[in-house]
Amino acid sequence: MMQTDQQMTKSIAIVNANGPLSTNGGKDSLDAALIYGSYEQPVSLFFHADGVFQLIQGNNLSSIEQKDYLKTFEALTFYDIENIYCCGQSLAQRGLEQDFAIEDVQVVNIDDFATKLAEHQIILRF
């Protein structure tokens, strides 16, 4: 039985939980997001715990000879990736302002964050 388009398209949540320099997870998750986006799959990005460090202004990875993948965040809109959620509790725990290096970040409280995450069929955590 052929599946309808609607059944074949699954929404994907990509969760970032580590800092930009702590693991390769940040770069890998961005690659995954852009690949899914290029196939027009609905993708949402979630930043939780130390993952919120990837969003803040002033990261300068190239200053320590690391590939600055954070600049690639600007390509997200070209791939229609517009749902970017940031955990407000994680920001507060780390004393961070809502001063982000990219636009259209939606800061939500932890319950809304969990609820939005649960709405996706596939959840990948990096």
Place this chain on the structure above:
Amino acid sequence: MSVLHLVRTSGFSDTNFTQCLELLLKNDGIALIDDGCYNLAHPAWREAISKISLEQCFFIGTHAHARAIKDTSEATNIGLTELNQLFLKFDTVMTWQ
């Protein structure tokens, strides 16, 4: 929508388990596998049970016994077959590793 949270690491050595508890919703389930079985003795395990319910808390018995973790009434001892059935019972699976 319900999520089965698959926790594979110990809450005594990293923050995956406690981060998982932050995102745990009422209809969700939690399954401890591999080193995640150590979380049965974690102080925050009671919080997990109170957030969802005892019937939705599981651990892989063989993984726990391999780590000298005794059976407990605070979670359901399952095997890999039952784990596969849980994947079908919940809408989504999220792995914490």
